[in-house]
Amino acid sequence: MTARTLYDKLWDAHVVADFGEGEALLYIDRQLVHEVSSPQAFRALRENGRALRRPATHLAVADHAVPTRSRDTIIDPLARAQVAELAGNAAQFGMPYLPLDSPGQGVVHVVGPESGLTLPGITLVCGDSHTTTHGAFGALAFGIGASECGTVMAAQCLRQMRAKTMRVTLTGELSPWVSAKDVALALIAQIGALGAAGHAVEYTGPSVTAMSMAARMTLCNMTIEAGGRIGLIAPDDTTFAFLRDRKLAPRGTMWGRAVDHWRTLATDADAVFDREVTFDLGDIAPHVTWGTTPDEAAPITANVPDPAKANTASARRHAEKALAYMALAPGTSIEAIAIDRVFIGSCTNGRIEDLRAAAAIARGRRVAPGVTAIVVPGSTATRAAAEVEGLDRVFTDAGFEWRHAGCSMCVAMNDDRLSPGERCASTSNRNFEGRQGAGGRTHLMSPAMAAAAGIAGHLIDVRRLMA
Ligand SMILES: CC(C)[C@H](C(=O)O)[C@@H](O)C(=O)O
Ligand code: SF4
Numbered sequence: 001m002t003a004r005t006l007y008d009k010l011w012d013a014h015v016v017a018d019f020g021e022g023e024a025l026l027y028i029d030r031q032l033v034h035e036v037s038s039p040q041a042f043r044a045l046r047e048n049g050r051a052l053r054r055p056a057t058h059l060a061v062a063d064h065a066v067p068t069r070s071r072d073t074i075i076d077p078l079a080r081a082q083v084a085e086l087a088g089n090a091a092q093f094g095m096p097y098l099p100l101d102s103p104g105q106g107v108v109h110v111v112g113p114e115s116g117l118t119l120p121g122i123t124l125v126c127g128d129s130h131t132t133t134h135g136a137f138g139a140l141a142f143g144i145g146a147s148e149c150g151t152v153m154a155a156q157c158l159r160q161m162r163a164k165t166m167r168v169t170l171t172g173e174l175s176p177w178v179s180a181k182d183v184a185l186a187l188i189a190q191i192g193a194l195g196a197a198g199h200a201v202e203y204t205g206p207s208v209t210a211m212s213m214a215a216r217m218t219l220c221n222m223t224i225e226a227g228g229r230i231g232l233i234a235p236d237d238t239t240f241a242f243l244r245d246r247k248l249a250p251r252g253t254m255w256g257r258a259v260d261h262w263r264t265l266a267t268d269a270d271a272v273f274d275r276e277v278t279f280d281l282g283d284i285a286p287h288v289t290w291g292t293t294p295d296e297a298a299p300i301t302a303n304v305p306d307p308a309k310a311n312t313a314s315a316r317r318h319a320e321k322a323l324a325y326m327a328l329a330p331g332t333s334i335e336a337i338a339i340d341r342v343f344i345g346s347c348t349n350g351r352i353e354d355l356r357a358a359a360a361i362a363r364g365r366r367v368a369p370g371v372t373a374i375v376v377p378g379s380t381a382t383r384a385a386a387e388v389e390g391l392d393r394v395f396t397d398a399g400f401e402w403r404h405a406g407c408s409m410c411v412a413m414n415d416d417r418l419s420p421g422e423r424c425a426s427t428s429n430r431n432f433e434g435r436q437g438a439g440g441r442t443h444l445m446s447p448a449m450a451a452a453a454g455i456a457g458h459l460i461d462v463r464r465l466m467a
Contacts, residue, residue, distance in 0.1 A: 003268035005165050006234050007200040010140035010265070014123050022162040028152045029122035032108040033060040033095065035086040036413065037127025041150030042089040050154040052093050058153065059117055060090045061098040063107045064413045068376050068403035071100050075415045093153075104247075106379020106405045109133040109221065109347035113213070114381055116246025120235035120262040125152055130347050130429065132223040136216035137243070138235035138265050143224070163230060164274040166199035167267075170207035172282035177462045179357065180215035181349060181427065181446035184222035185287035185297040187279055193295040196228030199275065202267065203233050207281050213242040214353035221348045225294035225429055234266040286462055288334060289431045289444040291322035296431075297444070298334060300461045306330035325433055326441050327421075335460055337443070341424040342373035342400070342454035343436070344447050346410040349427035350378025354447040355386050358427075359394040361451035361462060367399035368457030374401045374416065376408040400454065412437045425453035 004012070017025040033041075038060070045051070052058065065079035074080035083100070090097035098104040104115060109130050112118040120138035125131060127149040134141035144158065152158055170183065188195070201223050208216065216233050223231030233239075240259050243249045250258040285299035296319070298305065307319035307330065323330065328337065344350075344358050355377065367373045375395050377383035383405055386392060392402045409416040410428035418424055418440025427450050428435075431442040443459060452462040 003271040005267045005271045005273060006138060006202055006232050006265055007140070007163070007165050007230065008271070010121065010123070011162060013121070014140065016157055024160060024162065025157050026123060026160050028125055028156055028158055029057060030117055030124040031058045031149070031152050032112055032117070032124070032126035032128070032131070033058055033086070033149070034064060034108050034126070034128060035062045035082040036064045037146050038089065038149055039082075039085055040146040041127070041153055042093065044147065044150040045093065045153055048154070052095060052153050053156045055094045056096065057156070058095045059098070059111070059115070060086055060095050061105055061108055061111055062086050062100060064407045064411060066100060066404075066406040067415050068406045068408045069415065071404060079414050103380055103384065106377075106381065107347045107350060107407055110350060110378035110382065113137065113217065113242070114246070114379055116243055116249035119243065119249065119258075120239060121265055125158065129224045130221050132229065132231040133217050133221040133347055135223070135230055135232040136213060136220040137239055138233060138262065140230065142229045163200040164198050166196055166201045166228070166275040166277065167273040168201055168203050169205040169276070169278045170203060170281055171205050171278065172207060172280040174207070174281050174284065175463070177448050177466060178284055178286055179446045179448065180211060180218040182284055182287045183279075183281060184219055184225070185289065185294070185444065186284050188222065188226045188295045189287070189297040190279070191226055191277065193225060193293045194227040195295075196223060196226040199228050200230035200232060201226070201228045202273070203231065204267070208233055209236065212353055213238060214351040217351070218348055222294070222429055235262045286446060286449050288449065288459055289442070290326065290328060290334060291319060292325055292431055292433050293318070293322070294429065294431060294444060296322055300334055300449070300459065302334055304328045304330055304332045304334060336458060338423070338458045339371060339425045339443070339453050340422045341418060342367070342371060342450050343376070343409040343424055343426040343428065344374070344400075344450050345376030345378060345408050346428040347378060347407075348429040349447050350376060350382065352382050352385050354427065355382070355391050356389070358447040358451040359391045361448050361455065361465065362398040362400060363394050365398055365455045367454045371454055371457055372401070373399065373454040374403055374409065376403040376416075377405045380405045398455075409436050411435065412440075425450040425459065
């Protein structure tokens, strides 16, 4: 048998019908469902008199529109209606649903792994582009469109085109205060916001083996910001240790059998990828974005680039427009950029490890005058775990607000958003115009860097703050 990649093995194991030329009908094992992308799917089921084919394989949870100050009221009427509609649809169709006051609630991409719904070797979909996150477990996980969500609900299958394969080999050791977020931003800056388009990316190499599951999820989460719909990491002992005893993970003798199977998923030694990229982590400095796409990122030690020096005319035009929107002049020291807001959270960086990294900076310090900083755990369970460790007190003592779980200020679909002209140090994944609120200006960075910016009142090299 020819040597196969992890992606090939996951794909082959789920083909129900092969249509040729790379197109197949795939069996879908799990679907995560949130309030923004699911209404159309439920409506289609209703209109066609369909039921869920396998109700227990879905998990619905509201995250985008939920309030994070308190759970009592949702101010925005659209957000309130969306959350109510999801609860109603789940009840009508018998879909497992985690209500707002459930200890399991949170951002879908944090809840999946936490609950053990996300497992190696499965296919997992969600009407959400950051479904790439779950590939960190060796699951074939990808975002789908609103109508496809309904197809999966009714048929448990989906027609898909096979992707090309790309291997990203990471070597070298990260310096102190440099994290997986910096790796993702540096990598995307190098290959471009469409650099992985059409490819299933597999991250591998000694530096990936050394990463925690949280770091791996951050990396896979950001794959979509390089245009790749799939980001994969072969499951290993770190993966198994994370999943053991999770609520929905296999138990008893099934656990051992599952692990034996999961170990066979790794890419074969002589498998060939369509593309290979190697990246050394040793030289990476903390990165921040200066523009309005995730690939417009630079080391914190750099200056805002001059659009006139861009390689192509279109890159120049984009950079000029981005700098105008961001109200930045070429040549400005990035560290001199003053901020109004800090957002620590999201499915990229809202896990307990991320909160610990930010708390290590916040401990014993104060948020700069004039800056509003919020910490939003990725899930209610993460919030509870952080409180057991006393992280909430570290943050509130330092002047950060401690919120309930949700997408919050990652996306302006709830009560948390920037006002026009406000500038935010954010641990989320997208810096598009208006992403955090109309006219808001986003700088993407790691949790440690965002906390440091909150303390300093401007973007700052966290290594300098902590020296
Ligand atoms: C609202 C949702 C469909 C969207 C996505 O697809 O990713 C959101 O989660 C985002 O991060 O932009
Ligand atoms: S936290 Fe942000 S990126 Fe993640 S699912 Fe929510 S809106 Fe999308």
